[in-house]
Amino acid sequence: METIQYIFSNPVVQAVLLSALPLVFVLTYVLVVLYTEMKIAAHIQDRVAYMRTGWHGVLQNIADMIKLLLKEDIIPDRSDKMFFRLAPYIAFAGSYAMYAVLPFSSLFIGADINLGVFFLVAAGSLVVIGILMAGWSSNNKWSMLGGVRSAAQMISYEIPTSLAIVMVAMITGSLNLQAVTKFQDGGIQNWLLFGGSLPLTQKLCLLPFTFIAFLILFISSIAEVNRTPFDLPEAESELVQGFFTEYSGMRFAIFYLSEYANLFTVSAVGVSLFLGGWSSPFGAVMSGPVWGVFWFVIKSFAFVVLQIWVRWTLPRLRVDQLMYVSWKVLTPWLLFCLLAVGFILVI
Amino acid sequence: MSAVRIYFYNIFHSLYTVAVGMKITGKHIFTRSATIQYPTVKKMIPERARNRLYVNIDDCIGCDQCAAACPVDCITIDTIKSTPDVDLGLTSKKTKKRLYVPKFDIDIGKCCYCGLCVYPCPTDCIVMTDVYEFSELDRKNLIYSFADMTAEEIETAKEKLKSYEADQAAKKAAQPQTAAVPLQVKVTLPQSAPPDAPKPPEEKNEKS
Numbered sequence: 001m002e003t004i005q006y007i008f009s010n011p012v013v014q015a016v017l018l019s020a021l022p023l024v025f026v027l028t029y030v031l032v033v034l035y036t037e038m039k040i041a042a043h044i045q046d047r048v049a050y051m052r053t054g055w056h057g058v059l060q061n062i063a064d065m066i067k068l069l070l071k072e073d074i075i076p077d078r079s080d081k082m083f084f085r086l087a088p089y090i091a092f093a094g095s096y097a098m099y100a101v102l103p104f105s106s107l108f109i110g111a112d113i114n115l116g117v118f119f120l121v122a123a124g125s126l127v128v129i130g131i132l133m134a135g136w137s138s139n140n141k142w143s144m145l146g147g148v149r150s151a152a153q154m155i156s157y158e159i160p161t162s163l164a165i166v167m168v169a170m171i172t173g174s175l176n177l178q179a180v181t182k183f184q185d186g187g188i189q190n191w192l193l194f195g196g197s198l199p200l201t202q203k204l205c206l207l208p209f210t211f212i213a214f215l216i217l218f219i220s221s222i223a224e225v226n227r228t229p230f231d232l233p234e235a236e237s238e239l240v241q242g243f244f245t246e247y248s249g250m251r252f253a254i255f256y257l258s259e260y261a262n263l264f265t266v267s268a269v270g271v272s273l274f275l276g277g278w279s280s281p282f283g284a285v286m287s288g289p290v291w292g293v294f295w296f297v298i299k300s301f302a303f304v305v306l307q308i309w310v311r312w313t314l315p316r317l318r319v320d321q322l323m324y325v326s327w328k329v330l331t332p333w334l335l336f337c338l339l340a341v342g343f344i345l346v347i
Numbered sequence: 348m349s350a351v352r353i354y355f356y357n358i359f360h361s362l363y364t365v366a367v368g369m370k371i372t373g374k375h376i377f378t379r380s381a382t383i384q385y386p387t388v389k390k391m392i393p394e395r396a397r398n399r400l401y402v403n404i405d406d407c408i409g410c411d412q413c414a415a416a417c418p419v420d421c422i423t424i425d426t427i428k429s430t431p432d433v434d435l436g437l438t439s440k441k442t443k444k445r446l447y448v449p450k451f452d453i454d455i456g457k458c459c460y461c462g463l464c465v466y467p468c469p470t471d472c473i474v475m476t477d478v479y480e481f482s483e484l485d486r487k488n489l490i491y492s493f494a495d496m497t498a499e500e501i502e503t504a505k506e507k508l509k510s511y512e513a514d515q516a517a518k519k520a521a522q523p524q525t526a527a528v529p530l531q532v533k534v535t536l537p538q539s540a541p542p543d544a545p546k547p548p549e550e551k552n553e554k555s
Contacts, residue, residue, distance in 0.1 A: 044372045048382045313372040314365065329358060 019110065022099040030260045031061045033301075037308045044312045071249035076139060079246065083137035088247070088254040091130025095261040097123035102268050103178045105278050105292035116177040117165050120269060121158065124224065127262060128154045131226075131233065134255070135243035146242025150226060150233035153322060157223040157230075160330040164217040167338055168273045170345060171196050171206065177269075181277030188281040193274045205344045209337040214274045216330045221266035222307055223326070225259060229314040232322060267303035268296070275299050397462045398479040400453050402493040406438040406472035409446035413464035413473050421457035422464060425450035427504045430511040438470045448494055449501040455481065456489035 007013055035058060042049035050057030075084055100110035101119050113119060128151050135147015169175050171192065172183040183197060184190050193214050195203035223230035234242030244255045271277055276299070278292030286295075317325070348356065383390055392398070409426035427447040429435055435444035464473050483489050496504075 040376060043376045043380060046375060046378060046381045048380045048384075051384060309369065309372065309376075310365075313368045328354075 019100070022102075022110065023096070026096070026099070026257070026261050026264070029264055030257055033260055033263070033304055033308075034061045034064075036305065037311075040305065040308050041312045044309075065253070068250055068253040073249040073251065074246075076246050079139045080137035083133050084246070085251070087130050087134035087137060088244075088251045088258065089130075090133060091127050092254050092258040092261065094123050094126030094128075094130055095258045095265060097126065098265040099261075101177055102265065103181050103272060103277055104296050105289045106178075106182075107289040108293065109178055112176065112178055115175050117169070117175045117180075117269070117273075120177075120265070121162055121165070124262075124265075125154070125158070127258065130258070131243050134247070138243070138246040140246050142239040142241075143243050143245045146233045146235075146239045146245070149239075149319065150243060153226070153230060153232060154224055156323060156326040157220040157330075160216050160220040160326065160334055161224060163331065163334040163338060164213045164220070165273065167210070167213050167334070167341055168192060170338070170341055171198075171210070177272045177277070181272055181279060184276040185279040185287075187279075187283035188276070190279075191274065191276040191281075202344060206341060209341050209344075210274065212333060212337050214270070216334050217270055217274065218306075220326070220330060221270055222310060223322070225262045225266055225307075227259075227263070227307060228311040229317050230322060231311075231316060232319060235316055263304055263307065264300060267300040267307065270303055271296065271299040275303075392477050392479070396477060396479075397460045397475040399455060399476050399481055400458060400464070400491075401474050401476045401478075402451055402453070403472040403474070404448065404451060404493045404495050406440070406470045407448050407451060407493075408438060408442055408444050408470055409448040410469060412467040412469070416463045416467050418461060418463060419457045419459050421454040421459075423450065423452040423454075424448065427501070428508055429504070430507050433507070438472070440470050442470055447496065447501070447504045449496045449504070451493040452490055453493070454490045456486055 008017075038049045038060075050060040053059040053063050075081055098120050100123075101113060101116040103109045111119075131150045131154075132147045135143040135145070135150070138144070165175075168180060172180045174180055174183070180192075184192055186197060188194070190197040192210055195206040195210055198206065226233050232242075233239070234244070239245070244252055247255060276295075278296040280287040280291060280295055409424060411424050411426070414420075414422040414424050425448070427449055429445055429447055435447070437443060460475070462475055465475055481489075
């Protein structure tokens, strides 16, 4: 018993356990979101999706996971083997690193650092490196095109995202997600989407700009996780499977895991920045650290569902349209909003 | 429109169209899905749908018309003439049966479900049923035998015919002109067919 206590009192062990906690969450969340996505996709197309594995097919993803684990791991002969093997882990490491700064609750946050959002953007770029590495090392023209497209897309869309984050930082005066969330605490009217917890006149002036910023953050977050309508890196009709054409078995699954982990992160960022994070929409009612986790996950999940809904509604953009949207629409609009918000805050 | 107006129009128009699309898909999430859980729930198939063939062998008179009509030659029929002293009974259409049918095989793997064999049947004994699930792991299992005669019965029928024919031949030799003329469906049919029509059931039987 004492040895166990001794082991658990070791700070290294504690850090490992604490960092493994989001992993448990990610894995269960991926199972749930895959099921949800398939069901929503099917019902949008008037189908029913899997019905046979368990009640309404709830065990399908577990079966898929077992299948992927048992699959042969094929590595192309002419590929750059080291980087080919490394790429999925880097991509997943990038997605997973972002969980360190997500404020799940007022008490639980992996690393309560001052540059939380900045770290998020930086760690998100690691995913691009993983994807580019996968595309390049596969030695396959589709993979490479997919990887390059993905890099171009993520870099373009990081700018509107960062600008939206800058706007939040201007209003709240902090890049720490915990502080940003606390700024919005106290009910739905204090969410940054509705102008934050500022004096009423200032708030009403801010409202249209924060609303636009939220919309732009939403659009660019879809683009950052490479999902339809921005799924050019893996456009099936053009590039087979894009950067993971050559991947099979568990490495393929890790890319998927990374994509869905990323999906949650961008949703969580959107929620933390604009929708009050872990704070209850009813003010003091149902608030507290435990309810915080509930609200955070529920809001993020609703955001994820919205993204899934968008995915199964819209067709894919062309490459030039993608760039047009980022550089000619989102960025200028956000710059204008930033300017306006700056003026309002100064006055 | 000026370029600026087009720019703003495009933005609002795309937002609007996205909203329209989302509304449509949002509605479809809650509409009833069109899927039928097939093996457990089955759709009614049309009344005249053509699926697996079934032969009511009790009604078959062995006329071979179905085999002649078949475009893919999937029906194989063997017949043995019955002797006058045997009564094979009547079909459900009150036709007298004169031939034993020791072999009535349908290779359903070859069948193209055209239904052409059904129409010529004088006794309506070959029919298309509504059974459409009959996959097999072995191709041989797709050859359906409908004949219900046992090997012994076939043997006795053959013996009987042989002795009867020998008998008749002996009689014929005695008085040449009075040979009995049994019903000769099989012989008359090919003659009435056009000259280039696929020939005779006998040939076919040899092939298979």
